C-alpha cells in the first residue's frame with residue numbers, strides 16, 4: 001500500500017522569518033522531513049540573469065516573467081514531495097498558492113501587471129491546483145507587523161530588496177490576512193496555524209518547538 005505523505009507549508013510576509021523556521025526544523029528532525037527552501041537562488045541566476053533584481057528594478061516590464069518563473073519553480077517543489085522515496089512529511093517554504101494569491105494579486109491590484117497577463121497566470125494556477133499534488137495539509141502562518149518585517153529585511157540586506165518599502169509590506173500583509181485569516185480567496189488547506197512571529201529569535205524558536213513539533217510528529 002502506498003504510504004500517505006503530508007505537506008506542511010510555511011507562509012508569511014517577506015522578512016517574517018520563514019527561512020529561520022525551516023532551517024530550525026530541518027536540524028531538529030533530520031530524515032523525517034523533506035525540507036524545501038524557497039528557490040531564490042534560481043530566481044537570481046536564470047541564464048546568468050538576476051530575474052528577481054530585474055523585477056524589483058522594472059516591475060512593469062519583468063513582473064509577469066518573474067512570477068511565471070516563480071510559479072514554475074514552486075510547482076517543482078510540490079511535485080518532489082510526492083516522490084516514492086520522499087520522507088513522510090514535506091516542509092515547504094512558501095507555495096504556488098502564495099505566489100499567486102499574494103504576489104500576483106498584488107501586482108495586478110497595483111496595476112503593475114497587465115490584466116491579460118494576470119488572467120493567463122491565474123488560468124495556469126487553476127490548472128495546476130486542480131491536481132491534488134498541490135494540496136497542503138497544514139499551513140503555518142508566521143504573522144508579523146510590516147514594520148517588524150521591514151527591520152529584518154534591512155538587517156539581512158539582500159541587494160535586490162534595497163528599495164523595498166513599508167508600503168509594499170503593508171499591501172502583502174493585507175493579502176496574507178485576506179487569504180489565510182479572512183478566507184477571501186480559496187485556501188488550499190483546511191488547517192491554518194497562526195503564530196506570532198514578532199519576538200526575538202530565541203523566544204521564537206521556543207514557541208515554534210512548543211506549537212509546531214507536536215503537529216509535525218502527529219503525522220508519524
Ligand code: TTP
Nearest residue numbers: 013014015016017018019020070094099103161
Ligand atoms: P519570500 O518568499 O517572502 O522569502 P523571504 O526570504 O523574504 O522569507 P523570510 O524572510 O521570511 O525567511 O520572498 C523572497 C523574495 O522574493 C522577496 O523579495 C519577495 C520575492 N517574491 C516575489 O516577488 N514574488 C513571489 O511570488 C514570491 C514567492 C517571492
